[in-house]
Amino acid sequence: MNKTKRAKLEARGWVVGDAKDFLRLSPEEAAFVEFKLSLSEALRTRREALHLSQVALAKRLGSSQSRVAKMEASDPTVSVDLLLRSLFALGATPREIAAKLYRPRKRRIAA
Amino acid sequence: MNKTKRAKLEARGWVVGDAKDFLRLSPEEAAFVEFKLSLSEALRTRREALHLSQVALAKRLGSSQSRVAKMEASDPTVSVDLLLRSLFALGATPREIAAKLYRPRKRRIAA
DNA sequence: TGTCAATATGTCAGTGCTGACATACCTTCG
DNA sequence: CGAAGGTATGTCAGCACTGACATATTGACA
Numbered sequence A, B: 001m002n003k004t005k006r007a008k009l010e011a012r013g014w015v016v017g018d019a020k021d022f023l024r025l026s027p028e029e030a031a032f033v034e035f036k037l038s039l040s041e042a043l044r045t046r047r048e049a050l051h052l053s054q055v056a057l058a059k060r061l062g063s064s065q066s067r068v069a070k071m072e073a074s075d076p077t078v079s080v081d082l083l084l085r086s087l088f089a090l091g092a093t094p095r096e097i098a099a100k101l102y103r104p105r106k107r108r109i110a111a
Numbered sequence C: 001t002g003t004c005a006a007t008a009t010g011t012c013a014g015t016g017c018t019g020a021c022a023t024a025c026c027t028t029c030g
Numbered sequence D: 001c002g003a004a005g006g007t008a009t010g011t012c013a014g015c016a017c018t019g020a021c022a023t024a025t026t027g028a029c030a
Helices: A004-013 A027-049 A054-061 A065-072 A080-089 A094-102 B004-013 B027-049 B054-061 B065-072 B080-089 B094-102
Strands: none
Touching: A027 A065, A027 A080, A027 A094, A027 B080, A027 B094, A054 A065, A054 A080, A065 A080, A080 B027, A080 B080, A094 B027, A094 B094, B027 B065, B027 B080, B027 B094, B054 B065, B054 B080, B065 B080
């Protein structure tokens, strides 16, 4: 995929509106990014609720701290599969995740 | 992942109950398989609603008929990313998908 | 029966994702 | 200030996923 760099910039620059506001993503790309962002947020929320550091979570997942950071940053090198497996490993259920996905993410305000 | 073969058998033998009934999947594995199955079913439903053949859908996705078949079969070689991208390409929204995920899939009855 | 369209299954080369590692950034505490 | 704990970012070898192709199976219609 050649959109990697674009998506990377997009993910990083995410500050004000929703995903599709940046760099004219197609509707389906926007939906996908949106989906991933929801999962990322859910993961961080769950980790913090369990009072785990990224290092501790990484150990539990058999992964590394850097990957956990990238998961939570919704980095384009992270797959939805990895995000889902991580969430399930933290005890999330498909229903819970569905519920999180159903409610649109909160918007961030410009600094 | 070494569970690939196991998952393959599992996906194929899926007939009577839910995913976790086979080969003692761990809860998180079961949840993941369950999640994928929901997406697979959603994809087939959507494709058929649009009166597209697998070949036609494959062309639209820039993929192949065999991959579409595997997506709909929830084959272990198919990622959630691919399933999601395909659904979004067919016009599904994150909310719609979330709604599908929220309702547990129908059970299949033994032949 | 045979043919045709649709779907399923198997294989593989190329590429994208993963875990690991290094390193930088940022707070908090002394 | 320096040290320590937590988080972010960049890179890379190795493996998992992908599209493509071949082939098999199924179902409908004569």
